[in-house]
Each structure stands twice: as C-alpha cells, then as structure tokens.
Amino acid sequence: RCTFQMTSNDHYFTSDPQAVSRPVTARLQLPDVEVELLTDTSVFSYGEIDHGTDVLLRTIPTPPQEGALLDLGCGYGAIAVTAALRAPAAQVWAIDVNHRALELTRHNAGRLGLKGISVAAPDDVPAELRFEAVYSNPPVRVGKQPMHDLLTRWLDRLTPDGDAYFVVHRHLGSDSLAAWLIERGHQVERLRSRRGYRVLRVHARA
Numbered sequence: 001r002c003t004f005q006m007t008s009n010d011h012y013f014t015s016d017p018q019a020v021s022r023p024v025t026a027r028l029q030l031p032d033v034e035v036e037l038l039t040d041t042s043v044f045s046y047g048e049i050d051h052g053t054d055v056l057l058r059t060i061p062t063p064p065q066e067g068a069l070l071d072l073g074c075g076y077g078a079i080a081v082t083a084a085l086r087a088p089a090a091q092v093w094a095i096d097v098n099h100r101a102l103e104l105t106r107h108n109a110g111r112l113g114l115k116g117i118s119v120a121a122p123d124d125v126p127a128e129l130r131f132e133a134v135y136s137n138p139p140v141r142v143g144k145q146p147m148h149d150l151l152t153r154w155l156d157r158l159t160p161d162g163d164a165y166f167v168v169h170r171h172l173g174s175d176s177l178a179a180w181l182i183e184r185g186h187q188v189e190r191l192r193s194r195r196g197y198r199v200l201r202v203h204a205r206a
C-alpha cells in the first residue's frame with residue numbers, strides 16, 4: 001500500500017518530483033529499532049511506514065556485519081537506517097532515482113549519526129562494488145519489465161554467498177516474481193506471508 005501524494009505526472013519513481021513539499025515524520029517502531037524519520041510528498045509511503053516494509057524489517061535475519069549492504073529504492077531510508085543500526089560496521093548503500101528521496105535519506109541518516117550510510121543515485125554506485133545483501137520493497141508499479149531489469153541489475157551484483165530480500169504483496173505479483181526469479185536460476189524461499197505480503201529470500205546465482 002502506498003499513500004504518497006503526487007500530481008498527475010509525479011510518482012515516487014519520478015526523478016525530480018514537482019509536488020509541493022510538505023515534510024512530516026513517521027515513526028519506525030520495531031522490537032530493536034525505534035526512530036522518527038522525515039518523509040515528504042512524492043516519496044514512497046508518505047507520512048507512515050509502509051506495511052510491506054514493516055513486515056520485511058520484522059522478518060529478515062540479522063544483516064551481515066561486514067561488507068556492503070544495499071537498500072534498493074530507499075525512499076526516505078527506513079530499510080537503510082535499520083540495516084545501519086543492526087550492522088554498524090557494514091557499509092550501507094541507499095539508492096533511489098527520486099532526488100527528494102535521496103535528500104530525505106541523507107537527512108535521516110545524518111540526524112541519527114549513521115555515518116555508515118552512503119546515499120547515491122544508482123549510476124553513482126562504484127561498478128566494482130559487490131553486496132553481501134540486498135533489501136527492497138521493489139517499485140512494482142513501474143511495470144513488470146522495468147522492475148525485472150532493475151532487479152537483474154542489482155541481483156547480479158550480489159557476492160557468491162549473498163542474498164536478496166524482497167517484499168511484494170500477492171495482489172501485486174509476488175508469486176509470479178518468485179517464479180521468474182527461479183527461472184532465472186535463483187534459489188527462492190518464502191520467509192513469511194503476512195497481510196498478503198510475501199517476504200522472499202533470493203540467493204545469488206551460482
């Protein structure tokens with residue numbers, strides 16, 4: 001579910017949102033993490049923590065404590081912040097095409113003193129970097145092929161022992177996504193199903 005505000009041509013996956021900025025905070029409240037995060041219009045899950053993201057963060061195992069972790073489609077940084085708090089020695093990359101989202105993530109990481117978070121546009125991530133884990137509430141509304149292209153790009157940058165963790169609602173194609181990932185040669189495990197959201201663990205291809 002997504003409660004972002006937008007104009008007729010202004011989506012959370014728009015690079016330069018034109019909607020009037022109306023920043024408000026959202027409380028991220030997990031068993032081990034409780035923080036306030038700044039959100040804004042035209043950024044995914046304006047004003048609240050998305051249910052899918054909440055399910056993902058309550059389900060994923062403790063992140064690898066070293067190496068690079070990726071928050072793919074970071075929005076205002078809920079996943080990146082959680083990963084950085086749970087794995088303070090890791091290098092967390094938060095990427096998004098939405099410039100407003102990147103600024104929010106920088107703000108939230110800075111306010112919380114999380115120096116291990118690097119916020120960047122996708123093309124600014126060093127090409128040689130490989131990730132121990134990738135986390136995402138992927139932007140299914142961009143369309144199937146663009147989303148497959150997006151996931152392919154970053155799944156191929158997992159380390160050999162790395163895993164990706166995705167949350168997708170069953171009404172938005174979680175089962176077909178799992179089938180596509182298996183066809184592509186990944187091992188896929190459903191870790192949890194709650195409120196219609198499926199949390200998938202996807203192992204790097206051999």
